[in-house]
Amino acid sequence: MPSTTPDPGAGPLRRRAVRWLATVRLLRYAHPGLIVGTGVLHLAVGLLPIAFILATSTLISRIPDAMSGFGGHGGIGRIGLALMLAVAAFVLQQLLVPFQSVLAELVVRQVDGACIVRLMACALRDLPVAELERQEVLDVLSDARNGFERVVPTPGDAAAGTLALIARYTQLVGAAVMVSVVLGPGTGVLVAVTALVIRFGQRGSLSRFGAVRATLAGPRRRLSYLRRTATGTGLAKEARVLGLVPWLRQRHGREARGYLEPLWATRRRLLFWPFVALAVFGLLGGGAALSALAEDGTDGSLTLLQLSVALQAVLIPMRFGVYFPESDMQTLYGLAAHDALTRLEQVAADGGGHDRQHDPGHGSDPAEAIRFESVGFRYHDGAPAVLDGLDLELAPGTSTAIVGLNGAGKTTLVKLLTKLHEPTSGRITAGGADIAGISPSAWHRRIAVIFQDFTRFHLTAAENIWLGRPDLLGDRHALDTAVRRAGALEIVEGLPHGVDTVLSAEYEGGTDLSGGQWQRIALARALLALECGASLLVLDEPTAQLDVRAEAAFFERFLDMTKGVTSVIISHRFSSVRRADRIVVLADGRVAESGTHEQLMELRGSYAELFRIQAERFTSDEAAGPSTTERLLPRIDGAPR
Numbered sequence: 124m125p126s127t128t129p130d131p132g133a134g135p136l137r138r139r140a141v142r143w144l145a146t147v148r149l150l151r152y153a154h155p156g157l158i159v160g161t162g163v164l165h166l167a168v169g170l171l172p173i174a175f176i177l178a179t180s181t182l183i184s185r186i187p188d189a190m191s192g193f194g195g196h197g198g199i200g201r202i203g204l205a206l207m208l209a210v211a212a213f214v215l216q217q218l219l220v221p222f223q224s225v226l227a228e229l230v231v232r233q234v235d236g237a238c239i240v241r242l243m244a245c246a247l248r249d250l251p252v253a254e255l256e257r258q259e260v261l262d263v264l265s266d267a268r269n270g271f272e273r274v275v276p277t278p279g280d281a282a283a284g285t286l287a288l289i290a291r292y293t294q295l296v297g298a299a300v301m302v303s304v305v306l307g308p309g310t311g312v313l314v315a316v317t318a319l320v321i322r323f324g325q326r327g328s329l330s331r332f333g334a335v336r337a338t339l340a341g342p343r344r345r346l347s348y349l350r351r352t353a354t355g356t357g358l359a360k361e362a363r364v365l366g367l368v369p370w371l372r373q374r375h376g377r378e379a380r381g382y383l384e385p386l387w388a389t390r391r392r393l394l395f396w397p398f399v400a401l402a403v404f405g406l407l408g409g410g411a412a413l414s415a416l417a418e419d420g421t422d423g424s425l426t427l428l429q430l431s432v433a434l435q436a437v438l439i440p441m442r443f444g445v446y447f448p449e450s451d452m453q454t455l456y457g458l459a460a461h462d463a464l465t466r467l468e469q470v471a472a473d474g475g476g477h478d479r480q481h482d483p484g485h486g487s488d489p490a491e492a493i494r495f496e497s498v499g500f501r502y503h504d505g506a507p508a509v510l511d512g513l514d515l516e517l518a519p520g521t522s523t524a525i526v527g528l529n530g531a532g533k534t535t536l537v538k539l540l541t542k543l544h545e546p547t548s549g550r551i552t553a554g555g556a557d558i559a560g561i562s563p564s565a566w567h568r569r570i571a572v573i574f575q576d577f578t579r580f581h582l583t584a585a586e587n588i589w590l591g592r593p594d595l596l597g598d599r600h601a602l603d604t605a606v607r608r609a610g611a612l613e614i615v616e617g618l619p620h621g622v623d624t625v626l627s628a629e630y631e632g633g634t635d636l637s638g639g640q641w642q643r644i645a646l647a648r649a650l651l652a653l654e655c656g657a658s659l660l661v662l663d664e665p666t667a668q669l670d671v672r673a674e675a676a677f678f679e680r681f682l683d684m685t686k687g688v689t690s691v692i693i694s695h696r697f698s699s700v701r702r703a704d705r706i707v708v709l710a711d712g713r714v715a716e717s718g719t720h721e722q723l724m725e726l727r728g729s730y731a732e733l734f735r736i737q738a739e740r741f742t743s744d745e746a747a748g749p750s751t752t753e754r755l756l757p758r759i760d761g762a763p764r
């Protein structure tokens with residue numbers, strides 16, 4: 124997978140420079156005024172300790188004169204002034220800290236806001252669905268997503284942390300200048316170089332630790348999945364009934380060790396000994412500067428002022444031997460999340476070709492005949508072919524039902540038809556034009572689809588329906604029409620706040636719907652899209668959760684109201700599809716039988732046989748009473764539901 128992280132073969136200086144530049148580039152998402160303001164504030168926070176040193180040193184140097192009465196009132200006054208300056212520098216420094224935090228938070232929000240928009244576009248639009256099924260891509264996506272949950276620092280934190288370094292380096296420069304003035308440029312350079320070497324070493328270890336952490340994306344995702352599962356509500360029922368807690372505890376422990384032990388080992392190896400070596404180096408550099416100070420101090424060549432300034436200034440660079448809490452973790456982890464985001468965007472750019480395809484305008488409408496021409500498809504290299512030389516025509520304005528055994532490839536066919544995947548061989552055409560040349564977004568505008576696992580948004584019923592055509596959000600007329608046409612009026616009228624009820628019991632005033640009720644809402648969502656320009660309706664097992672009578676009524680109604688619309692219906696139940704204009708039986712990756720219900724029954728092939736099995740079961744179950752009918756109804760392959 125391509126990456127924007129620096130080439131591992133590059134030297135440490137180059138790697139550091141690349142990463143530093145990447146962090147600085149994040150600042151383009153923050154308002155320039157905010158960056159300048161934050162920079163000036165950090166500069167002030169960096170200069171104030173210098174001012175404090177100068178003021179306190181002046182104060183100290185004037186004390187002997189004041190004590191001896193030399194200088195009279197003027198001397199006392201100068202002491203008072205120095206004291207005031209020292210206090211002001213100290214107080215101001217403390218006062219500025221909250222402002223530093225506020226401005227840093229604003230930088231974080233602006234940078235993260237922009238990066239989250241990038242991540243959404245990438246995950247929900249630009250990344251081909253096929254990529255989202257690759258383990259490697261899912262690992263990176265998980266890292267990028269976690270990076271914005273603020274459990275670990277975000278890219279915004281990295282940007283703010285970089286700005287915070289201004290204060291540190293301003294102090295270092297100030298300290299080096301003061302030491303140079305008092306003890307000579309050699310000693311000034313010595314303290315500065317010592318601080319920079321320690322800093323460089325510390326950051327190097329931290330970066331190498333970050334690089335090792337990046338290789339553990341897979342274990343990290345598994346651990347985070349287990350944590351979410353074990354602490355969320357999704358597993359609440361099964362965990363109780365099946366008594367899963369001991370298993371979860373054990374599994375969580377194993378996954379946690381699998382992820383954390385390599386990290387701990389790396390931390391010991393990369394952080395401990397280098398830390399000891401750098402501490403020794405710091406002691407030597409600092410010790411040399413202090414001994415120069417002691418020498419000059421004892422031979423009387425330094426005034427009290429100089430002595431005090433130099434002593435305090437020498438101590439500042441020594442603080443570079445510890446991690447900077449306002450910057451180090453932020454830049455390390457925040458940049459890792461941004462690296463993951465950039466890698467995802469690279470995958471999307473390489474694989475999606477989103478922009479390379481065109482919007483055909485009205486030239487290639489799904490209302491024209493859609494043809495699968497010798498279409499072959501496998502999910503990845505080496506996987507068995509799911510479709511193999513499939514030829515199929517969806518005649519405009521007709522309904523086509525696709526049936527077949529479990530795993531025959533019905534849903535896969537829908538994925539190709541909706542351009543979520545591209546055929547491995549052959550092509551799909553609309554009005555004679557290969558849809559491979561049409562951008563997915565243009566194609567999707569013309570399709571209304573209900574997937575088996577359609578999304579149940581924790582939003583109001585109205586919003587759940589409007590999202591079939593987000594540009595119609597707020598259009599009550601379109602909403603009412605879709606609700607009525609989908610036969611969902613009774614459902615929404617029965618909700619506590621009508622269409623404005625949140626469809627989740629997890630929210631106050633919200634309520635959950637049954638599976639069948641949800642399908643009506645999903646149908647209304649699809650019908651809204653149909654109402655507003657889509658011309659191909661795809662229903663992938665839309666009625667699996669309706670009872671038999673409701674399903675029969677649903678399809679009667681559906682076929683009547685979509686007359687003249689090109690539709691594709693996938694269902695396991697024969698009662699659902701028998702009224703379709705054409706029924707297609709999928710087997711071995713291609714069309715095995717095709718025709719109307721009557722034609723297929725006459726053919727006496729697999730359709731006729733499976734229809735008979737189901738009809739027999741249905742008849743005997745009817746005798747057992749309506750409440751058990753649905754439970755016992757076999758699927759098309761004869762397996763119990």
Ligand SMILES: Nc1ncnc2c1ncn2[C@@H]1O[C@H](COP(=O)(O)OP(=O)(O)OP(=O)(O)O)[C@@H](O)[C@H]1O
Nearest residue numbers: 256502506509527528529530531532533534535536
């Ligand atoms: N994302 C995937 N990656 C790899 N293989 C997949 C993937 N999705 C489906 N398959 C495989 O492709 C084959 C066809 O699956 P598909 O879901 O299209 O069948 P289906 O006819 O819709 O089945 P069902 O009736 O059970 O829903 C199956 O063997 C399945 O294991």
